[in-house]
Amino acid sequence: MHRRRFLRSAGLGVPGLAALTSLSACKVGPTDVNAASASSGREQVIVVGAGISGLAAARHLADRGQDVVVLEARDRIGGRIWTSEEWAGVPLDLGASWIHGINDNPIAALAAKARARTVVTDPDSSTDYLPDGSEVDGAQEKAMERRQSKMEDALAAYQDNADEDASVRSVVERALRWSALSDDDKVLASFGLNDYEHEYSGSVNQMSALYFDSGADIKGKDVLFPRGYRQITDLLARGLPIRTGQVVKHIDWNSRGVTVGTDKDSFHADQVVVTLPLGVLQSGAVTFGPGLPASKRTAIDKLGMGVLNKCYLRFPKVFWPDTDWMTYIPELDKYGQWEQWINITRPTGQPVLLGFNAADFGRTIEGWSDTQIVDSAMGTLRTIFGSDIPAPVGHQITRWASDPYTRGSYSYNKIGSTPAMRDHLAAAVGDRVHFAGEATHRASYQTVHGAYLSGIRAAKEITD
Numbered sequence: 503m504h505r506r507r508f509l510r511s512a513g514l515g516v517p518g519l520a521a522l523t524s525l526s527a528c529k530v531g532p533t534d535v536n537a538a539s540a541s542s543g544r545e546q547v548i549v550v551g552a553g554i555s556g557l558a559a560a561r562h563l564a565d566r567g568q569d570v571v572v573l574e575a576r577d578r579i580g581g582r583i584w585t586s587e588e589w590a591g592v593p594l595d596l597g598a599s600w601i602h603g604i605n606d607n608p609i610a611a612l613a614a615k616a617r618a619r620t621v622v623t624d625p626d627s628s629t630d631y632l633p634d635g636s637e638v639d640g641a642q643e644k645a646m647e648r649r650q651s652k653m654e655d656a657l658a659a660y661q662d663n664a665d666e667d668a669s670v671r672s673v674v675e676r677a678l679r680w681s682a683l684s685d686d687d688k689v690l691a692s693f694g695l696n697d698y699e700h701e702y703s704g705s706v707n708q709m710s711a712l713y714f715d716s717g718a719d720i721k722g723k724d725v726l727f728p729r730g731y732r733q734i735t736d737l738l739a740r741g742l743p744i745r746t747g748q749v750v751k752h753i754d755w756n757s758r759g760v761t762v763g764t765d766k767d768s769f770h771a772d773q774v775v776v777t778l779p780l781g782v783l784q785s786g787a788v789t790f791g792p793g794l795p796a797s798k799r800t801a802i803d804k805l806g807m808g809v810l811n812k813c814y815l816r817f818p819k820v821f822w823p824d825t826d827w828m829t830y831i832p833e834l835d836k837y838g839q840w841e842q843w844i845n846i847t848r849p850t851g852q853p854v855l856l857g858f859n860a861a862d863f864g865r866t867i868e869g870w871s872d873t874q875i876v877d878s879a880m881g882t883l884r885t886i887f888g889s890d891i892p893a894p895v896g897h898q899i900t901r902w903a904s905d906p907y908t909r910g911s912y913s914y915n916k917i918g919s920t921p922a923m924r925d926h927l928a929a930a931v932g933d934r935v936h937f938a939g940e941a942t943h944r945a946s947y948q949t950v951h952g953a954y955l956s957g958i959r960a961a962k963e964i965t966d
Protein backbone atom coordinates (compact mmCIF):
# COMPACT_ATOMS: atom_id res chain seq x y z
CA MET A 503 0.00 0.00 0.00
CA HIS A 504 1.70 3.17 -1.14
CA ARG A 505 0.68 6.20 0.81
CA ARG A 506 3.55 8.53 1.52
CA ARG A 507 1.98 11.42 3.32
CA PHE A 508 4.72 12.39 5.68
CA LEU A 509 7.61 10.88 3.77
CA ARG A 510 9.13 11.92 0.49
CA SER A 511 9.81 9.15 -2.03
CA ALA A 512 12.51 8.93 -4.65
CA GLY A 513 12.42 6.81 -7.74
CA LEU A 514 12.82 6.02 -11.34
CA GLY A 515 9.48 6.49 -13.08
CA VAL A 516 6.80 3.98 -13.96
CA PRO A 517 7.15 2.14 -17.28
CA GLY A 518 4.83 3.44 -19.95
CA LEU A 519 1.82 2.36 -21.91
CA ALA A 520 3.75 0.78 -24.73
CA ALA A 521 3.33 -2.69 -23.31
CA LEU A 522 -0.46 -2.53 -23.22
CA THR A 523 -1.69 -5.56 -25.14
CA SER A 524 -4.60 -5.50 -27.59
CA LEU A 525 -7.82 -6.84 -26.20
CA SER A 526 -9.68 -6.77 -29.45
CA ALA A 527 -8.33 -9.88 -31.12
CA CYS A 528 -9.30 -12.69 -28.72
CA LYS A 529 -8.28 -15.99 -30.27
CA VAL A 530 -10.92 -17.95 -28.39
CA GLY A 531 -14.52 -16.78 -28.15
CA PRO A 532 -16.04 -15.63 -24.86
CA THR A 533 -16.25 -18.54 -22.43
CA ASP A 534 -16.81 -19.14 -18.77
CA VAL A 535 -13.29 -19.55 -17.41
CA ASN A 536 -14.30 -22.68 -15.52
CA ALA A 537 -15.71 -24.28 -18.63
CA ALA A 538 -12.41 -24.48 -20.49
CA SER A 539 -11.50 -27.78 -22.15
CA ALA A 540 -11.03 -30.70 -19.75
CA SER A 541 -8.45 -32.40 -21.95
CA SER A 542 -4.77 -32.41 -21.10
CA GLY A 543 -3.49 -32.24 -24.68
CA ARG A 544 -0.34 -30.45 -25.78
CA GLU A 545 -0.43 -26.65 -25.90
CA GLN A 546 2.26 -24.33 -27.10
CA VAL A 547 2.34 -22.50 -23.77
CA ILE A 548 1.12 -23.26 -20.25
CA VAL A 549 0.70 -20.30 -17.92
CA VAL A 550 0.79 -21.16 -14.22
CA GLY A 551 -1.39 -18.77 -12.22
CA ALA A 552 -4.39 -16.63 -13.18
CA GLY A 553 -3.37 -13.49 -11.30
CA ILE A 554 -2.82 -10.26 -13.26
CA SER A 555 0.66 -11.33 -14.48
CA GLY A 556 -0.55 -14.72 -15.72
CA LEU A 557 -3.61 -13.20 -17.37
CA ALA A 558 -1.48 -10.50 -19.03
CA ALA A 559 0.90 -13.15 -20.38
CA ALA A 560 -1.90 -15.42 -21.60
CA ARG A 561 -3.76 -12.49 -23.18
CA HIS A 562 -0.64 -11.40 -25.04
CA LEU A 563 0.06 -14.95 -26.25
CA ALA A 564 -3.52 -15.74 -27.26
CA ASP A 565 -3.83 -12.44 -29.13
CA ARG A 566 -0.81 -13.49 -31.17
CA GLY A 567 -2.20 -16.86 -32.13
CA GLN A 568 -0.48 -19.08 -29.57
CA ASP A 569 -2.28 -22.08 -28.08
CA VAL A 570 -2.27 -21.30 -24.40
CA VAL A 571 -3.85 -22.75 -21.28
CA VAL A 572 -3.82 -21.13 -17.84
CA LEU A 573 -3.65 -23.40 -14.77
CA GLU A 574 -4.96 -21.88 -11.56
CA ALA A 575 -5.08 -23.51 -8.12
CA ARG A 576 -8.02 -21.53 -6.76
CA ASP A 577 -11.64 -21.72 -7.86
CA ARG A 578 -11.42 -18.09 -8.99
CA ILE A 579 -9.13 -15.95 -11.11
CA GLY A 580 -7.37 -12.77 -10.01
CA GLY A 581 -4.98 -14.03 -7.32
CA ARG A 582 -4.08 -11.04 -5.19
CA ILE A 583 -6.79 -9.08 -7.01
CA TRP A 584 -9.87 -10.36 -5.23
CA THR A 585 -13.14 -8.45 -5.15
CA SER A 586 -15.52 -9.81 -2.52
CA GLU A 587 -19.22 -9.78 -3.36
CA GLU A 588 -20.19 -11.00 0.14
CA TRP A 589 -22.12 -7.82 0.96
CA ALA A 590 -24.73 -7.31 -1.76
CA GLY A 591 -24.14 -4.07 -3.62
CA VAL A 592 -20.86 -3.33 -1.79
CA PRO A 593 -18.00 -4.96 -3.71
CA LEU A 594 -14.85 -4.83 -1.57
CA ASP A 595 -11.28 -5.47 -2.62
CA LEU A 596 -9.55 -7.89 -0.28
CA GLY A 597 -6.27 -7.71 -2.21
CA ALA A 598 -5.17 -4.75 -4.32
CA SER A 599 -7.35 -1.62 -4.15
CA TRP A 600 -5.46 1.14 -5.94
CA ILE A 601 -3.95 1.97 -9.25
CA HIS A 602 -0.84 3.53 -7.77
CA GLY A 603 -0.06 6.56 -9.88
CA ILE A 604 -2.35 6.81 -12.88
CA ASN A 605 0.15 8.66 -15.09
CA ASP A 606 1.52 6.35 -17.79
CA ASN A 607 0.13 3.39 -15.89
CA PRO A 608 -1.03 0.48 -18.08
CA ILE A 609 -3.73 -0.43 -15.54
CA ALA A 610 -5.28 3.03 -15.97
CA ALA A 611 -5.53 2.33 -19.70
CA LEU A 612 -7.15 -1.06 -18.99
CA ALA A 613 -9.59 0.64 -16.59
CA ALA A 614 -10.60 3.03 -19.37
CA LYS A 615 -11.06 0.08 -21.74
CA ALA A 616 -13.20 -1.73 -19.16
CA ARG A 617 -15.17 1.48 -18.56
CA ALA A 618 -14.48 0.94 -14.85
CA ARG A 619 -15.31 3.90 -12.63
CA THR A 620 -12.44 5.07 -10.46
CA VAL A 621 -12.30 7.40 -7.46
CA VAL A 622 -9.23 9.41 -6.43
CA THR A 623 -8.05 9.10 -2.85
CA ASP A 624 -5.83 11.82 -1.47
CA PRO A 625 -3.05 10.96 1.01
CA ASP A 626 -3.26 14.51 2.36
CA SER A 627 -6.94 14.09 3.21
CA SER A 628 -6.36 12.59 6.62
CA THR A 629 -7.34 12.99 10.26
CA ASP A 630 -4.66 11.85 12.68
CA TYR A 631 -5.07 10.79 16.30
CA LEU A 632 -2.72 10.63 19.28
CA PRO A 633 -2.56 7.62 21.67
CA ASP A 634 -5.30 9.07 23.91
CA GLY A 635 -7.59 9.53 20.90
CA SER A 636 -7.26 13.31 20.68
CA GLU A 637 -6.70 14.81 17.25
CA VAL A 638 -3.20 15.78 16.14
CA ASP A 639 -3.06 19.57 15.85
CA GLY A 640 -1.20 21.63 13.26
CA ALA A 641 1.92 22.14 15.40
CA GLN A 642 2.13 18.44 16.26
CA GLU A 643 1.73 17.53 12.61
CA LYS A 644 4.61 19.83 11.68
CA ALA A 645 6.75 18.19 14.38
CA MET A 646 5.89 14.76 12.99
CA GLU A 647 6.82 15.85 9.49
CA ARG A 648 10.17 17.14 10.74
CA ARG A 649 10.88 13.90 12.58
CA GLN A 650 9.99 11.82 9.56
CA SER A 651 12.11 13.95 7.23
CA LYS A 652 14.98 13.31 9.63
CA MET A 653 14.35 9.58 9.37
CA GLU A 654 14.27 9.72 5.61
CA ASP A 655 17.42 11.84 5.48
CA ALA A 656 19.20 9.33 7.72
CA LEU A 657 18.23 6.48 5.42
CA ALA A 658 19.25 8.44 2.31
CA ALA A 659 22.64 9.25 3.89
CA TYR A 660 23.09 5.58 4.77
CA GLN A 661 22.33 4.60 1.18
CA ASP A 662 24.92 7.09 -0.07
CA ASN A 663 27.70 6.11 2.30
CA ALA A 664 27.33 2.60 3.70
CA ASP A 665 28.84 -0.44 2.06
CA GLU A 666 27.15 -2.93 4.36
CA ASP A 667 23.44 -3.46 4.73
CA ALA A 668 21.51 -2.94 7.97
CA SER A 669 17.87 -2.90 8.97
CA VAL A 670 15.75 0.22 8.49
CA ARG A 671 15.07 0.21 12.23
CA SER A 672 18.72 0.10 13.25
CA VAL A 673 19.68 2.97 10.93
CA VAL A 674 16.78 5.14 12.11
CA GLU A 675 17.36 4.37 15.79
CA ARG A 676 21.03 5.29 15.46
CA ALA A 677 20.26 8.54 13.63
CA LEU A 678 17.62 9.61 16.15
CA ARG A 679 19.79 8.58 19.14
CA TRP A 680 16.96 6.35 20.27
CA SER A 681 18.03 5.71 23.85
CA ALA A 682 18.09 9.45 24.55
CA LEU A 683 14.56 10.05 23.20
CA SER A 684 11.64 10.65 25.53
CA ASP A 685 8.84 8.08 25.46
CA ASP A 686 6.62 10.59 23.64
CA ASP A 687 9.24 11.04 20.94
CA LYS A 688 9.67 7.27 20.66
CA VAL A 689 5.92 6.92 20.14
CA LEU A 690 6.01 9.39 17.24
CA ALA A 691 9.13 7.87 15.70
CA SER A 692 7.62 4.38 15.98
CA PHE A 693 4.58 5.59 14.10
CA GLY A 694 6.95 6.72 11.32
CA LEU A 695 8.68 3.34 11.27
CA ASN A 696 5.34 1.54 10.97
CA ASP A 697 4.50 3.80 8.03
CA TYR A 698 7.39 2.13 6.15
CA GLU A 699 5.93 -1.26 7.06
CA HIS A 700 2.55 -0.31 5.64
CA GLU A 701 4.17 0.92 2.49
CA TYR A 702 6.61 -1.94 1.92
CA SER A 703 4.99 -4.80 3.89
CA GLY A 704 8.21 -6.04 5.54
CA SER A 705 9.18 -5.60 9.18
CA VAL A 706 11.56 -2.67 9.74
CA ASN A 707 13.67 -5.16 11.70
CA GLN A 708 14.31 -7.06 8.46
CA MET A 709 13.88 -4.43 5.76
CA SER A 710 17.07 -3.50 3.90
CA ALA A 711 18.16 0.09 4.64
CA LEU A 712 20.15 0.09 1.40
CA TYR A 713 17.34 -1.03 -0.89
CA PHE A 714 13.98 -0.77 0.89
CA ASP A 715 12.82 1.95 -1.55
CA SER A 716 14.61 0.77 -4.69
CA GLY A 717 11.38 0.67 -6.71
CA ALA A 718 10.05 3.28 -9.09
CA ASP A 719 8.42 6.47 -7.93
CA ILE A 720 4.66 6.62 -8.21
CA LYS A 721 3.59 9.19 -10.81
CA GLY A 722 0.17 10.78 -10.56
CA LYS A 723 -2.84 10.27 -8.36
CA ASP A 724 -3.95 7.04 -6.69
CA VAL A 725 -7.40 5.79 -7.68
CA LEU A 726 -9.51 2.87 -6.52
CA PHE A 727 -12.45 1.02 -8.01
CA PRO A 728 -15.85 1.46 -6.30
CA ARG A 729 -17.13 -1.57 -8.27
CA GLY A 730 -14.00 -3.63 -7.60
CA TYR A 731 -10.58 -4.33 -9.15
CA ARG A 732 -11.90 -7.54 -10.69
CA GLN A 733 -13.16 -5.47 -13.62
CA ILE A 734 -9.53 -5.43 -14.79
CA THR A 735 -8.87 -9.16 -14.41
CA ASP A 736 -12.28 -10.02 -15.91
CA LEU A 737 -11.43 -7.92 -18.96
CA LEU A 738 -8.07 -9.63 -19.46
CA ALA A 739 -9.50 -13.12 -18.90
CA ARG A 740 -12.28 -12.79 -21.45
CA GLY A 741 -12.20 -15.84 -23.72
CA LEU A 742 -8.98 -17.32 -22.34
CA PRO A 743 -8.90 -21.06 -21.61
CA ILE A 744 -8.41 -21.10 -17.84
CA ARG A 745 -8.46 -24.30 -15.80
CA THR A 746 -9.29 -23.42 -12.20
CA GLY A 747 -8.88 -25.91 -9.33
CA GLN A 748 -5.56 -27.17 -10.76
CA VAL A 749 -2.91 -27.06 -8.03
CA VAL A 750 0.46 -27.24 -9.76
CA LYS A 751 2.86 -29.56 -7.94
CA HIS A 752 5.81 -29.90 -10.28
CA ILE A 753 7.26 -28.31 -13.41
CA ASP A 754 9.71 -30.45 -15.39
CA TRP A 755 11.42 -29.77 -18.70
CA ASN A 756 13.93 -31.19 -21.14
CA SER A 757 14.94 -30.61 -24.76
CA ARG A 758 11.55 -31.90 -25.99
CA GLY A 759 9.27 -29.69 -23.91
CA VAL A 760 7.67 -29.00 -20.55
CA THR A 761 5.46 -31.10 -18.29
CA VAL A 762 3.37 -29.44 -15.60
CA GLY A 763 1.88 -31.83 -13.06
CA THR A 764 -1.08 -30.76 -10.96
CA ASP A 765 -3.00 -32.52 -8.19
CA LYS A 766 -5.35 -33.82 -10.92
CA ASP A 767 -3.67 -33.89 -14.33
CA SER A 768 -0.51 -33.66 -16.32
CA PHE A 769 -0.12 -30.96 -18.99
CA HIS A 770 2.46 -30.81 -21.77
CA ALA A 771 3.66 -27.82 -23.78
CA ASP A 772 6.61 -26.29 -25.54
CA GLN A 773 7.05 -23.57 -22.93
CA VAL A 774 5.68 -22.48 -19.58
CA VAL A 775 5.22 -19.07 -17.94
CA VAL A 776 5.44 -19.44 -14.15
CA THR A 777 3.75 -16.66 -12.17
CA LEU A 778 3.82 -18.30 -8.73
CA PRO A 779 4.09 -15.69 -5.95
CA LEU A 780 7.47 -15.41 -4.21
CA GLY A 781 5.96 -16.87 -1.03
CA VAL A 782 4.87 -20.00 -2.92
CA LEU A 783 8.31 -20.36 -4.53
CA GLN A 784 9.90 -20.01 -1.07
CA SER A 785 7.63 -22.66 0.42
CA GLY A 786 8.88 -25.39 -1.93
CA ALA A 787 5.28 -26.45 -2.64
CA VAL A 788 6.14 -26.63 -6.35
CA THR A 789 9.23 -28.54 -7.47
CA PHE A 790 11.29 -27.78 -10.58
CA GLY A 791 13.15 -30.48 -12.52
CA PRO A 792 16.00 -30.58 -13.38
CA GLY A 793 16.26 -27.74 -10.84
CA LEU A 794 16.61 -23.97 -10.88
CA PRO A 795 19.92 -22.11 -11.41
CA ALA A 796 21.77 -21.05 -8.28
CA SER A 797 21.16 -17.33 -8.94
CA LYS A 798 17.40 -17.88 -9.05
CA ARG A 799 17.44 -20.03 -5.91
CA THR A 800 19.40 -17.33 -4.10
CA ALA A 801 16.90 -14.67 -5.21
CA ILE A 802 14.01 -16.82 -3.96
CA ASP A 803 15.72 -17.30 -0.59
CA LYS A 804 16.91 -13.74 -0.02
CA LEU A 805 14.04 -11.52 -1.18
CA GLY A 806 11.37 -10.95 1.47
CA MET A 807 7.67 -11.74 1.31
CA GLY A 808 5.80 -9.23 3.45
CA VAL A 809 2.33 -8.97 4.91
CA LEU A 810 -0.45 -6.43 4.60
CA ASN A 811 -3.85 -7.49 5.89
CA LYS A 812 -7.23 -5.82 5.65
CA CYS A 813 -10.17 -5.68 8.05
CA TYR A 814 -13.37 -4.20 6.66
CA LEU A 815 -15.91 -3.17 9.30
CA ARG A 816 -19.49 -2.30 8.36
CA PHE A 817 -21.44 -0.10 10.78
CA PRO A 818 -25.10 0.94 11.03
CA LYS A 819 -24.05 4.58 10.55
CA VAL A 820 -21.05 6.79 9.92
CA PHE A 821 -19.38 8.19 13.07
CA TRP A 822 -16.00 9.22 11.59
CA PRO A 823 -14.80 12.33 9.74
CA ASP A 824 -15.15 12.58 5.98
CA THR A 825 -11.42 12.58 5.22
CA ASP A 826 -10.12 9.73 3.03
CA TRP A 827 -7.68 8.51 5.67
CA MET A 828 -7.46 8.27 9.44
CA THR A 829 -4.27 7.42 11.26
CA TYR A 830 -3.80 6.43 14.88
CA ILE A 831 -0.53 6.75 16.81
CA PRO A 832 -0.50 3.97 19.42
CA GLU A 833 1.50 3.70 22.64
CA LEU A 834 4.85 1.90 22.38
CA ASP A 835 3.49 -1.39 23.72
CA LYS A 836 0.93 -1.38 20.88
CA TYR A 837 3.50 -0.78 18.14
CA GLY A 838 2.07 -1.23 14.65
CA GLN A 839 -1.52 -1.89 15.75
CA TRP A 840 -4.39 -0.37 13.75
CA GLU A 841 -2.40 2.70 12.70
CA GLN A 842 -3.93 3.17 9.25
CA TRP A 843 -7.57 3.35 8.23
CA ILE A 844 -9.35 4.34 5.07
CA ASN A 845 -12.86 5.69 4.86
CA ILE A 846 -14.75 3.52 2.37
CA THR A 847 -17.90 5.62 2.61
CA ARG A 848 -17.01 8.02 -0.19
CA PRO A 849 -16.34 5.36 -2.86
CA THR A 850 -19.18 3.02 -1.83
CA GLY A 851 -21.75 5.28 -0.12
CA GLN A 852 -21.82 2.74 2.72
CA PRO A 853 -20.77 3.13 6.38
CA VAL A 854 -17.66 0.98 5.99
CA LEU A 855 -14.15 1.47 7.39
CA LEU A 856 -11.04 -0.43 6.31
CA GLY A 857 -8.25 -1.00 8.83
CA PHE A 858 -4.80 -2.21 7.72
CA ASN A 859 -2.15 -4.14 9.61
CA ALA A 860 1.28 -4.78 8.12
CA ALA A 861 4.44 -6.76 8.83
CA ASP A 862 4.78 -8.43 12.27
CA PHE A 863 1.43 -7.38 13.75
CA GLY A 864 -0.29 -8.13 10.44
CA ARG A 865 1.18 -11.64 10.60
CA THR A 866 0.47 -12.15 14.32
CA ILE A 867 -3.25 -11.52 14.09
CA GLU A 868 -3.66 -14.13 11.38
CA GLY A 869 -3.60 -16.61 14.27
CA TRP A 870 -6.47 -14.82 16.01
CA SER A 871 -10.17 -15.53 15.59
CA ASP A 872 -12.31 -13.01 13.69
CA THR A 873 -13.91 -11.99 17.00
CA GLN A 874 -10.51 -11.25 18.54
CA ILE A 875 -9.47 -9.18 15.51
CA VAL A 876 -12.71 -7.18 15.48
CA ASP A 877 -12.47 -6.60 19.26
CA SER A 878 -8.91 -5.35 18.85
CA ALA A 879 -9.93 -2.98 16.03
CA MET A 880 -12.89 -1.72 18.05
CA GLY A 881 -10.56 -1.01 20.99
CA THR A 882 -8.71 1.51 18.82
CA LEU A 883 -11.89 3.01 17.34
CA ARG A 884 -13.40 3.43 20.85
CA THR A 885 -10.23 5.18 22.02
CA ILE A 886 -10.66 7.64 19.17
CA PHE A 887 -14.44 8.04 18.94
CA GLY A 888 -15.67 7.09 22.41
CA SER A 889 -17.25 4.04 24.00
CA ASP A 890 -20.74 4.72 22.68
CA ILE A 891 -19.95 4.09 18.99
CA PRO A 892 -22.08 1.30 17.52
CA ALA A 893 -20.75 -2.24 17.18
CA PRO A 894 -20.04 -3.34 13.60
CA VAL A 895 -22.83 -5.24 11.84
CA GLY A 896 -20.37 -7.10 9.61
CA HIS A 897 -16.69 -7.70 8.96
CA GLN A 898 -14.44 -9.12 6.27
CA ILE A 899 -10.88 -10.04 7.24
CA THR A 900 -7.90 -11.22 5.18
CA ARG A 901 -5.11 -13.61 6.17
CA TRP A 902 -2.71 -13.40 3.23
CA ALA A 903 0.30 -14.98 4.96
CA SER A 904 -1.70 -18.13 5.75
CA ASP A 905 -3.02 -18.39 2.19
CA PRO A 906 -1.27 -21.40 0.60
CA TYR A 907 -1.45 -19.81 -2.85
CA THR A 908 0.41 -16.63 -1.99
CA ARG A 909 1.97 -17.01 1.50
CA GLY A 910 2.22 -13.27 2.01
CA SER A 911 0.96 -10.06 0.44
CA TYR A 912 3.83 -8.82 -1.70
CA SER A 913 7.61 -8.93 -1.90
CA TYR A 914 10.00 -6.46 -0.27
CA ASN A 915 13.74 -5.94 -0.16
CA LYS A 916 15.03 -7.81 2.86
CA ILE A 917 18.52 -7.38 4.32
CA GLY A 918 20.82 -9.53 2.20
CA SER A 919 18.81 -9.05 -1.01
CA THR A 920 19.74 -6.75 -3.88
CA PRO A 921 17.63 -5.23 -6.68
CA ALA A 922 19.53 -7.38 -9.21
CA MET A 923 17.99 -10.45 -7.59
CA ARG A 924 14.65 -9.48 -9.12
CA ASP A 925 16.27 -9.82 -12.55
CA HIS A 926 17.56 -13.26 -11.54
CA LEU A 927 14.04 -14.19 -10.45
CA ALA A 928 12.72 -12.99 -13.81
CA ALA A 929 15.30 -14.78 -15.98
CA ALA A 930 14.09 -17.60 -18.24
CA VAL A 931 15.57 -21.05 -17.75
CA GLY A 932 16.66 -22.93 -20.86
CA ASP A 933 14.36 -20.95 -23.15
CA ARG A 934 11.50 -23.11 -21.93
CA VAL A 935 10.62 -21.88 -18.46
CA HIS A 936 9.71 -18.20 -18.16
CA PHE A 937 9.00 -16.31 -14.94
CA ALA A 938 6.66 -13.41 -14.19
CA GLY A 939 4.85 -11.94 -11.18
CA GLU A 940 5.17 -8.79 -9.09
CA ALA A 941 8.39 -9.92 -7.40
CA THR A 942 10.15 -10.20 -10.78
CA HIS A 943 9.66 -6.53 -11.70
CA ARG A 944 12.73 -4.58 -10.66
CA ALA A 945 11.15 -1.13 -10.81
CA SER A 946 7.50 -1.75 -9.89
CA TYR A 947 7.48 -4.80 -7.64
CA GLN A 948 4.66 -4.84 -5.06
CA THR A 949 2.16 -3.43 -7.54
CA VAL A 950 -0.51 -4.55 -9.96
CA HIS A 951 1.09 -2.64 -12.83
CA GLY A 952 4.49 -4.20 -12.11
CA ALA A 953 2.93 -7.67 -12.15
CA TYR A 954 1.05 -6.85 -15.36
CA LEU A 955 4.17 -5.59 -17.12
CA SER A 956 6.13 -8.66 -15.99
CA GLY A 957 3.53 -10.91 -17.65
CA ILE A 958 3.87 -9.01 -20.93
CA ARG A 959 7.65 -9.23 -20.70
CA ALA A 960 7.56 -13.02 -20.15
CA ALA A 961 5.09 -13.50 -23.04
CA LYS A 962 7.32 -11.44 -25.33
CA GLU A 963 10.24 -13.75 -24.53
CA ILE A 964 8.13 -16.34 -26.36
CA THR A 965 6.60 -14.30 -29.19
CA ASP A 966 9.37 -11.84 -30.11
Ligand SMILES: Cc1cc2nc3c(=O)[nH]c(=O)nc-3n(C[C@H](O)[C@H](O)[C@H](O)COP(=O)(O)OP(=O)(O)OC[C@H]3O[C@@H](n4cnc5c(N)ncnc54)[C@H](O)[C@@H]3O)c2cc1C
Nearest residue numbers: 551553554555575581582598599600750939940949950953
Ligand atom coordinates in the same frame (compact mmCIF):
# COMPACT_ATOMS: atom_id res chain seq x y z
C1 LIG B 1 -3.77 -6.79 0.78
C2 LIG B 1 -3.08 -6.37 -0.48
C3 LIG B 1 -3.20 -5.06 -0.92
C4 LIG B 1 -2.58 -4.67 -2.10
N1 LIG B 1 -2.79 -3.40 -2.54
C5 LIG B 1 -2.33 -3.04 -3.76
C6 LIG B 1 -2.75 -1.83 -4.34
O1 LIG B 1 -3.58 -1.11 -3.78
N2 LIG B 1 -2.24 -1.49 -5.55
C7 LIG B 1 -1.34 -2.29 -6.21
O2 LIG B 1 -0.87 -1.91 -7.30
N3 LIG B 1 -0.96 -3.48 -5.69
C8 LIG B 1 -1.45 -3.89 -4.50
N4 LIG B 1 -1.16 -5.11 -3.99
C9 LIG B 1 -0.20 -5.97 -4.73
C10 LIG B 1 -0.87 -6.62 -5.96
O3 LIG B 1 -2.08 -7.19 -5.55
C11 LIG B 1 0.06 -7.69 -6.49
O4 LIG B 1 1.35 -7.13 -6.77
C12 LIG B 1 -0.43 -8.32 -7.79
O5 LIG B 1 -1.82 -8.55 -7.78
C13 LIG B 1 0.32 -9.64 -7.97
O6 LIG B 1 -0.07 -10.26 -9.18
P1 LIG B 1 0.69 -11.59 -9.62
O7 LIG B 1 0.08 -12.03 -10.88
O8 LIG B 1 2.16 -11.38 -9.57
O9 LIG B 1 0.40 -12.64 -8.45
P2 LIG B 1 -0.96 -13.29 -7.99
O10 LIG B 1 -2.10 -12.37 -8.18
O11 LIG B 1 -0.74 -13.82 -6.62
O12 LIG B 1 -1.15 -14.49 -9.04
C14 LIG B 1 -0.52 -15.75 -8.87
C15 LIG B 1 -1.57 -16.82 -9.10
O13 LIG B 1 -0.94 -18.10 -8.95
C16 LIG B 1 -1.86 -18.95 -8.29
N5 LIG B 1 -1.15 -20.08 -7.68
C17 LIG B 1 -0.40 -20.07 -6.55
N6 LIG B 1 0.08 -21.30 -6.32
C18 LIG B 1 -0.36 -22.09 -7.33
C19 LIG B 1 -0.18 -23.46 -7.66
N7 LIG B 1 0.55 -24.29 -6.89
N8 LIG B 1 -0.78 -23.95 -8.77
C20 LIG B 1 -1.54 -23.14 -9.57
N9 LIG B 1 -1.73 -21.83 -9.31
C21 LIG B 1 -1.14 -21.30 -8.20
C22 LIG B 1 -2.54 -18.05 -7.28
O14 LIG B 1 -3.75 -18.59 -6.82
C23 LIG B 1 -2.70 -16.77 -8.08
O15 LIG B 1 -3.95 -16.72 -8.75
C24 LIG B 1 -1.79 -5.58 -2.84
C25 LIG B 1 -1.67 -6.89 -2.41
C26 LIG B 1 -2.33 -7.29 -1.24
C27 LIG B 1 -2.24 -8.73 -0.82
